[in-house]
Amino acid sequence: MSDKYKANDPNEIYFITTAVVQWADVFTHREYCEIICNSLAYCQQEKKLTIYAWCLMTNHLHLICSSPTLASTIRDFKKFTAKEVYKAVQQNPQESRKAWLSWLIRSAGELSSKHEEYKFWQVGYHPILLHNNHLMEQKLDYLHLNPVSAGFVEEPEHWSYSSAKDYAGHQGRLPITFIQ
Structure with missing residues (x-):
């Protein structure tokens, strides 16, 4: 198995991306975005996630971050936010795409290898080790210019x-730690 996209060093900084299934534009309501922000803040406080930079787009999230337990932190973040955003979509009277989003998320779950009730996030989080200043600046610019x-x-x-x-x-x- 390749180590290309694995966060193997808990002391390093990584650029990660996690995307909604089918790149669906879900984060178009402030309520859904706030779920992501509140969960990131929780991970900072309770799971030792250090965020150096971040950007939530309509269908994906970029982070420049580090954590002693990055893989499990991101796993827990995705599991929690999937449930909360799905619930918020179901309860939002202003959500004109409720039926479609529900179908999409449920279909992705049924088609997943685990045959889940629903699936909100795509598999993985694509960690890229930022091992030098040039790469760090490149990803920081990319993230902020998105x-x-x-x-x-x-x-x-x-x-x-x-x-x-x-x-x-x-x-x-969100509170961030500036890249030095």
């Missing part, structure tokens, strides 16, 4: 669900 490239905002710090605001000298949504 909403600009998608055409959602003109400046990275205008995106509410990102650490770009912190890097621009303002207080963002």
Whole structure:
């Protein structure tokens, strides 16, 4: 088995990405985004997740992070947020895509190797070891420019669900540890 996308060193910093099944645009309601933010904050406080940078897009999440138990922290984060976002979709009277999203998430679960009731996140989290400053800067720029490239905002710090605001000298949504 390849070690290419495994977080093997608990003392290192990784760039990770986790995406919604079928890259479905789920994070279009503030309520769903807040579930992700609150869960990340919990992982910071209770699971020793250090976040250096982050960006939540409509269908995926990027983190530059480290943790003594990164794989299990991300596993628990995904399991908890999958349940909470799915429940929020079901209970949201403004969700015009409720039937479609429910079908998509349930179908992904049925088709999964574990034949789960539902599946919200794609398998894995694609950790990339940031072993030098050039790679760290490249991923930091990529992560913060994601909403600009998608055409959602003109400046990275205008995106509410990102650490770009912190890097621009303002207080963002989550506490971060600056990359030195």
